[in-house]
Amino acid sequence: MATLTYRDALNVALREEMARDDRVFLMGEEVAEYDGAYKVSRGLLKEFGPKRVVDTPIAELGFAGIGVGAAMVGLRPVIEMMTWNFALLAIDQIVNSAAKMRYMSGGQVGVPIVFRGPGGAALQLGAQHSQAFESYYAHIPGLKVIAPATPADAKGLLKAAIRDEDPVVFIEGEMLYNLKGEVPDGDHVTPIGKADIKRAGKDVTIICHSKTVAPSLKAAEALAAEGVDAEVIDLRTIRPLDVDTILESVARTNRCVVAEEGWPFAGVGAQVVDTIQREAFDALDAPILRVTGADVPMPYNKVLERAAKVDAAKIQDAAKKVLYL
């Protein structure tokens, strides 16, 4: 067990999978000679050479499609989006090509590809560079959507994503890259579609993922000081959603808060709430509350930006409300 940053955990996963399988290659803007815009690919060019670590022009649609084409005939591309904001230029390839290929070919042509890069807001980057895309892609049958919160999950889930037979949208937390944590050595592969109970508790379930996991845990500590024992579930995979873990927890706590970085309308939390009300209506002792980013384009101003973002205090308040405290 080594202590690694989230960034280096991703780097290790890439390195191990590239060493393990010569069909795996990394393609994207600045991934090779620049060592990665966020240094996730640091050292990979030196180790694997330019055939397998490929710098592209700024042409997201084009190189996303090139990745899909290569996957159609059996390679295992990892396509880095410098940020998911830029992947909007490539969404046609992700949705219309990658997600639908297996189905519209009657099962003949699969697309084992990973699209990965940082998502969510950083600090004062303004409206076009500060958005969470999980719900966009989770809407699409044919895609799997992963958003890890810890270095260990970043490594284990990226390795699982690269080995998966289907297209995976892998959304890293731009503000998580420097987060440190213990990461299992060796072939640590985390199953796709399994949530993780990051903190066990009995009074209220807080469901979160990616950047809302840390504030949820912080909120749980603050709640503990007030005598409330909160359970924190990290979804880890958005699609397929781990319904069993969610329902099992809510059946015990009878109260639930869903926190996510994205916008409220048709967000990930909306899907989670829909599932719970259908499958566990009788278990609920209070309406489920959601904590989301504000329903606005992200403002630049520091004070406004802080107001737009999810934080521990907002999650704590919501938990107290569902407990009628």
Add this chain to the structure above:
Amino acid sequence: MTATARSTKAPDAATQALHRSYLRQMMLIRRFEEKAGEAYSLGKIGGFCHLYIGQEAVAVGVMAALRPDDHVISAYREHGHALARGLTSRAVMAELFGKATGSSAGKGGSMHIFDAAAGFLGGHGIVGSHIPLAAGVAFAHKYRGGDQLCVCFFGEAAANIGAFHETLNMASLWDLPAIFIVENNGYGMGTAVSRAAAVTNLSVRGNAYDMPAEQVDGQNVLTVREAMDRAVTRARAESKPTLLEIKTYRYVGHSMSDAAHGTYRTKDEVDEYRRRDPIAVLADLMKAGGYWDDGRHDALVTEVQAEVEDAVTFADASPDPDPSALYTDVYAPEGR
């Protein structure tokens, strides 16, 4: 045009047989598409259905230059490409009918014909969206070594979309063994190329990416084949891409809902192009060489009619997909 394409002297027996096979494929595509049009009007085929009538020499001339281990990827006017690549009339017709026996098990339809075993990778419905896929397939061929290539068919309207330019740039930058076929039939739906492209000679767009390019007469299958041979050699021997603008014409509407003429083009214009019909161009050349005649032609007409009738009968009699098929093929089966 080259000497071979103009020749009126009888070629050797192997070449004569080749020409007969080109003629048969073009006639099969023509008859298949006419029949698909009929089946559409009878409600046997649903959705969109884009016919290839008039453009047959392009598909046949291009495919003739390929090997079985090459790959082909196309847009949504691809019935002819699929047939020329060797998919059976039955499999393609059954797909148009949405049947379980179709090439995509009834889940794709007219715009999404696939046959992985034949290296036929669709059938794509978003204009220009599949152009980067072709470069990706070519990237994989180069990555693995060997001399396979990937051919990509698209209409001239797709040459105005960003994916075309991004792909040509990277294909040239990285020396990918891809051949990009612009089938310039003059119109993107109802918009004439001169109303959509600032430079109507689309082959010159290769210059912007340092990619060898040619304009090719698409009504003569032999000319198409010769241009393809040059491109194939370039791809196999040098791992370099080529852009071929193949000038052709569709006699029918864009899809099934628009008339062949009367709005964006005149009947005279359609008739003018029909006078250089690709089937007649080759048949006349063969007749001039003394190795074709009306009797053999009529027999071939009967032969392809029978094949297409059989395909329709097969498609009609085939079952719909099982209801359970609705939820299969979304993801890989468990345990893979």
